[in-house]
Amino acid sequence: MKWTGRFSGYSADAFRKDLISGCIVGIVAIPLGMAFSIASGVKPEYGLYTTIIAGILISLFGGSRFQIGGPTGAFIPILLAIVLQYGYENLLIAGFLAGIILVLMGVFRLGALIKFIPRPVTIGFTAGIAVTIFSGQISNFLGLTGVGRHEYFLPNMAEIIKRLPTLNIYSILTACICMAALVLTPKYLPKVPASLIGIIVSTLAAAWLFPGQVTTIGSAYGAIPGGLPGFHPISLTWDRIVLMIQPALIIAMLGGIESLLSAVVADGMTGTRHNSNRELIGQGIANIVTPFFGGIPATGAIARTATNIKSGATSPFSGIIHGIIVLFVVVLFAPYASRIPLASMAPILMLVAWNMSERKSFAHMLKTRSGDSIILVVTFLLTVFTTLTTAVEVGLILAVLLFVKRMSETLTVDKVLPDPSSANEKIKAHMVTEDHDCPQIGIFNVEGPLFFGASQAFEDSGLQLTGRHQKVVMLRIGKVPFMDTTGEANFTRLIKRLHHKAVTVIVSGIQPQPRALLSKTGTLAIIGEDRIFEQTGDALDAAINLIQVDKCSGCKHFAFRECTELSRKAPLHQNIS
Template sequence: MSITSDHASGLHRLRRPTFAELYLPKLVTVWREGYGVADFRADVFAGLTVAIVALPLSMAIAIASGVTPDRGLYTAVVGGFIVSLLGGSRFQIGGPAGAFIVLVAVTAERHGVDGVILATMMAGLFLIAAGLLRVGTYIKFIPYPVTVGFTAGIAVIIFASQLRDLSGITLAGKEPSEFVPKLAALAAGLPTINPSAVTVAIGSIAIIAALRVWRPSWPGILIAVVFAAVVCAVFSLPVETIGSRFGGIPRELPSPALPAFSIAKAKAVLPDAISFALLAAIESLLSAVVADGMTGRRHRSNCELVAQGVANVGSALFGGICVTGLIARTATNIRAGARGPLAGMLHAVFLLLFMLIAAPLASYIPLAALAAVLVVVAWTMAEKQEFATLLRSSWGDAVVLLATFLLTIFRDLTEGILVGFALGAVLFIHRMAEMTGIEERTPLVAADRPDDGNGERVPYDPGLAIDRDVLVYRITGAFFFGAASAIGGVLDGIAEKRKGLVVDFAAVPFLDSTAANVLGRVAVKAHRQGIRLFITGASPAVRRALLTHGVTPPRARYRETIARAVADIKAGAAKPAADDAATA
């Protein structure tokens, strides 16, 4: 796979990045670019906004993970501060994640809280090593259907884990951690449903959903939790609270201490530590990619892994659980107007202040309200539209998606990712084998499609792209998940002053859903910046894949040749041609 850029500056050539380009924290980059008072004010507001969202979520995730709510706050304060301080993304917010709920819960059940803390520290060391070994560069090889499948599977697991608190069911014994036994135990406990808990949960979900529609800028999660706590206290509703189950939360951070360690214990939690590290790497880099798509920036993947590793070690020292980048809170940070990593650091500082000032009030928070918060989180994180798109995309993508999804739910998250990746690799090999063959070619004699005498299309005239208003790229070879990140990085660097961008697919025999999704993001960005994007030379199969993933007019238009696309850009034609209508 290669990509060349034909304009006055010549070809893009790969070079080995320097150490600073790989590991310099974005905090330093932002400071060097010039950081003023206005930027600080924006980061203060964004940090406060994210802290308000993170406060109930951190406690809810910790409870669902089988540990006390204070450990979720320790994770958000310590881990969140370090992620922003050392991270390779300007806007990344770190803390406890819903994706870890099942892993942490199972580890706590097998090895106790000490085992969770030890596994978290070991995972941090693994992440530091992975970053220094530049493994972050290769996370891009995880196919898009795998990420969508395990995210949807995690959402289902989170929802199932909250059914007990959501309905106030009383179980005779300990709630099983496995999916099917959990549902069986909950079904047996249906006669013990607490109507008050159900009412509180439904009311909390309704408040969050209503505020997202009518007042999206308001902190709906915090408002719902506070309202539920006030109602339960005023009317003395018989629902379980943080105080009744855990006795409240402390008003300060504990002193740092190494977790209990022994060789036997380390061997016992090693598989869990590897799972923690794998999921943290995937989740954090996926969050960084989402942030890049929202802002047009580029994160440093290996720097981010090192920061995540240090954050996990720091969290473990203070008794916290796993830390990773959080897509929802990172997006909230960006929408709140953050200018740099200081917003994430301030979010951690605000959380610490909330602990110091309002810790006694947390005792009144009903667990049903926190369960409702996680149900909303599960609904939001399940990429429903992407899931449906992949099911329609092709049978191969559907198989990878469903295998990852079902294994994540019924077996194990790590197993789901590994099997999904293996199936994706086999599927890619199969598709490449299908593309190998021989066919009879007829000469191309149209005026704008010259022929070299052998029935083959000759290279386009480089003079077409010398105009500084037009940028022309030609992608060569199979455009699949392994190359999508590199090519996406080049295409993301669209100059804002360009009038048009042409991406030639004439030499692309195949592209998969990951690559199509990357080009979809490029199309959205170009359309937002007023750049006219043209796709040329795409085969019917490639065009169908692109259309399925949103590369449609007016975001992108299709032409047979580069010459025609460049002519249309220079003419500034606003009305799509006939072949545009055919692709709509």
């Protein structure tokens, strides 16, 4: 996607639309930026700085016209775990390294690979992240005090139960007011950002009805500084790079998945097409720069991108404007944000978790009661009870094993014969019976990929095939689309076994990839170029020319149309029926 393509035909009317949509998305992004950063274990201003800097850079350098970037809910469990284990400064290093990884992924055109992550895995860890986000806000919703934050789900739940006696009724009232605003605003004021209304109404209610009774952003984290984001140098050492490379890989992987999913959603809503590799580069640049201003990792935000499109955006200018609006608000109104109760933030994040939970897709996949259901549940449970890294690794391994099993089951080897009642005497398996089977020629259909996962199935079929007493074996492999080196080794071993038993092997319908592999390994030379045919008819003619005619005398099988003539020509003293 060229720069000119992103802004071709840009006009004053298009700018007006981008200005409106950018303002709307900017207003939506402000409470979310603070909420996501607080839930990630860092100060709220760092979420706002991420929204500003990453939001502008992703729109400038990304591969989607409508993508809105910034901190997202999907990152919360990962970032919180990194902060708890390594600290905030090391989180910045992890974000910086993740940015480099994303740029490299884009440069080496790996954007398409992320799309191959199985759907049960993505739905499983997304639902697991949603549970983690939701459960992480229970303490703020209830106004519990002295709650320690832990990396894993069960210790966090135990901590909440332990601190239940510190429950604050005023926090619950504040959270309920915010939740009511979140539910009612879309119904009665659909064009107004519900999260902003929820925060304003609940903050005003808490300040007026029970001042000083609930914990606020200011009392918990200190006042949010106004003004421009300051430069925040990060200390890059080799030891720190080695320490944070694994967390960086996790951030890069999830950021890549999230951003490309968001871009696909935008494509579906607008009929456009994003450039996945450029999108990764844009995401990478944003994550390289943002840590130098204290910002946390960012990616494409699906909900904000959808809001951007619905608000009438026409180009990446809307994303740039959204970052400028947030900067404007931070410069002028940051001190007021310090008065927002934490109980007002909790319902917003709970609603985010509910919306991202993929509950319908989750339930639908469970109903299939298939291998995918197992992958889904395992990935979900591991995401909740262990770490996202473990969940994705195990989920992918299970998906690969399931894929190999399914593919191995598609391989079939059937003995076949022509059906004289069908047009062109098509080759069919049901024609072979005890009384209708040529004693000299065996025709076998091989269907499915010949690869390591199907090695046992092919080996078993090969043993049955070499156990027969035919003079000629004809292998129809036109429906073998792929062959790996394991499949080639098994195939070659079968050919050599048949040759050892003085059986002539004829092959028909070989596809380009298997042909190229068998040519490189010398198997085609073993078979003989004069024994390899494109069409089944030519291969069958060659096979019939190789049989011993004298053994056709008295044969009652009549497997081929030529059998009548061959039986007539054969000496009468032979009888093999």
